[in-house]
Amino acid sequence: MSDFEKTGSISLTRYLIEEQRADRISADLRLLIEVVARACKSISVSVGKGALGGVLGDAGSGNIQGEAQKKLDVIANDVLLEANAWGGHLAACASEEMDHCQPIPDVYPRGNYLLLFDPLDGSSNIDVNVSVGTIFSVLRCPEGVTHPEDAHFLQAGTTQVAAGYCIYGPSTMLVLSIGHGTHAFTLDREMGSFVLTQRSMTVPAATKEFAINMSNQRHWEAPMQDYVRDLLAGETGPRGKNFNMRWIASMVADVHRILTRGGIFIYPWDKKDPTKVGKLRLMYEANPMSYLIEQAGGAATNGRTRILDLAPTELHQRVPVFLGSREEVAKATEYHLAHDAKAKTAA
Secondary structure, X not given: OOHHHHXXXXXXXXXXXXXXXXXXXXXXXXXXXXXXXHHHHHHHHHHHHHHHHOOOOEEEEEOOOOOEEEHHHHHHHHHHHHHHHOOOOEEEEEEOOOOOOEEOOXXXXXXXXXXXXXXEEOHHHHHHOOOEEEEEEEEEOOOOOOOOOHHHHOOOHHHOOEEEEEEEOOOXXXXXXXXXXXXXXXXXXXXXXXXXXXXXXXXXXXXOEEEOOHHHHHHEOHHHHHHHHHHHOHHHOOOOOOOEEOOOOOHHHHHHHHHHHOOEEEEOOEOOOOOOOOOEEHHHHHHHHHXXXXXXXXXXXXXXXXXXXOOOOOOOOEXXXXXXXXHHHHHHHHHHHHHHHHHHHHO
16 A cells, blocks of 8 residues: 555645644644645746746846855745735744845734745756755744844744745655654645645664765865765775765755655765855754654754754854764764864863
């Protein structure tokens, strides 16, 4: 029996209503997730049109990180902002593509949640037709705050009330957690609705696959060099088994593979730009993905500390990321902690 046959034809709306009846989410959170899902369907249509829709190529602008924006980055950002502006479930939004958070305009009712999103993760792959996606995270707005500012978003990942991503690939899938497991919904294009196709996704504890950009190897710190060297040594090396490497350069696609069949995704700190402590953004990428991975039985650290325990200091803060199969994340973290202990002893 397939996963779909086990779940039955349960729509995202039905799933969320059942969770609300079980008192696991509020009505406002349910409606907020439905709004985000509808926005993702709209983005999926734009992504699917590709060159036919005139959406490929650079937008001629840059984001807060100084990165060139693709046309679809801007389109996806606008879709999410517009969809969430008037629903009455949000107090403010924050996007990887914007300098600061955007409070809900005074002309609309405000809710009690904060939404963060990376509107189009992996956008550098758009022009070559590789899977991209939208990542989102939901926080509670601090009590008594009516006009949220950037500082109100600076909450540890453990405070997330929901997180998810939508992957735009051969099929469009929404992967979601509201704190009770990680579940996958596939977009039925004919019906126009997301349908539950995999309940309680589980990341295998052990793995023989790792995902990393090896072109940056010369810039890595010593424990990262040691860890990957031992992976590549194979069954005759200290790890005693052969590893395969996978790298798509789209975090959504790489993490989706790991959620589906296991592995470890790594984007470590490197010396290429010493002013940046990592590549990926804590609030828009690392926190929501770590939440989904942990809810599926995996683990996520920055090489030394659990990501969800990190206290954010900036809206666009960057972090190293090690996430996926629990045993392998622990092993990679062990290399870094052992190196730190040795350096401290030597000092």
